[in-house]
Amino acid sequence: MLFKKNKKKIPEAGEPGMVYSMTPRHGHSHDVYDENNIRQVAGCLPIDPINKRFLLVTTSSNPNVWVIPKGGWEQDETQQQAAMRETWEEAGVKGKITRHIGVFAEKTKAGVKAHHWIYELEIQEVCKKFPEQKKRERRWFTYDEAMLQQRPPYYPSQQQPYYPSQQQPYYPPQQPQYRPQAYYPPPQQQQQRPHPQMHPQPY
Template identity: 45%
Template sequence: MEARTGREKQVYKKGSIRQVAGCVPVNKTTKKILLITRRKKKGGWMLPKGGWENDESEQEAAIRETYEEAGARGKVTSLIGVWDHNVINKKTGLPKATFSFFEMEVEKLEEKWPEMDERDRQWFAYEDALKVLIKPFMREVVEKCSLAPSNKRSKKEFSESNINKNLKDTWNLKFSAIVVFFAFLIWYLIKDNKFISILT
């Protein structure tokens, strides 16, 4: 029931870029997204995320942080993408952090979780989640999740294009088979002089 604290095990790339992992927790039945408030329940909604540590995989870090901050458990279905922090380290000229977000299908919400006294959680419809998220890059993350209408359209278009392609390939195959059949038939008739006898 205790959340990990400290950065002793924190993973950094290029010596200074903190690696952060998080999830877009979704309910495929209700088509809603689970968001949390900032620490100490200060205003604004965000996605659960936190530091990736060196004794776990990036995906495991995302799952752990989603449980610690939102009390959500489920299965990760995909990596949505990676975003650089918009704040640049003046000394290195590199982003202060890199955020990797996964999509999680929530299977259970725990009644008690490590940061329940520090954060609230709430389900939001897709459009409402975009309105309340306080970080612009998190809106971009949500726009790439499976609940996004644009993703549904692209998947539908992809499916339809595959169907059309398969139909075209089937007709091409049938036409080729017919041509081969008649070519073989003509060759067979000519070979035994049957074609000439038919004509005469």
């Protein structure tokens, strides 16, 4: 089913301190990295609780690939604010976070590339104009349709949740947010060369 605008006017949504700007943030210079220098990503699964459907968006580079809105968590915002901001910029929806779904490891052949902090967002307003409306398409999906569109790490058969307790604590919204310490790469240890064996010299 193609996207249809919700004509019902709904009050402004968002958690305290949330700002819905028409200028999207770009670049990774202000992104949060953990102590292992792994990038932190935040996003939401936007849900229409009345009609029981999900809103997905296309990637900016491929109009045939449907994903949940997500992006870099930046240093001047909480995880929830980052997830809601990315959902607003990419999908043009406002709402309230209802629960934390999980943290997923985005893996490549070289190792873990990023940790994705994903939340469930109950949609309260769907806007006609939003920052990336000319870069992406958006569409409603049923649960089964949405699962067929998702690629790893979100596709259920290959879903590998990353549990924060293994690396770092997860704090609910009422508690101070996790802020990783500055990352300093470990110093490289110089390999000690073996001493040459001494052989007696002939007289």
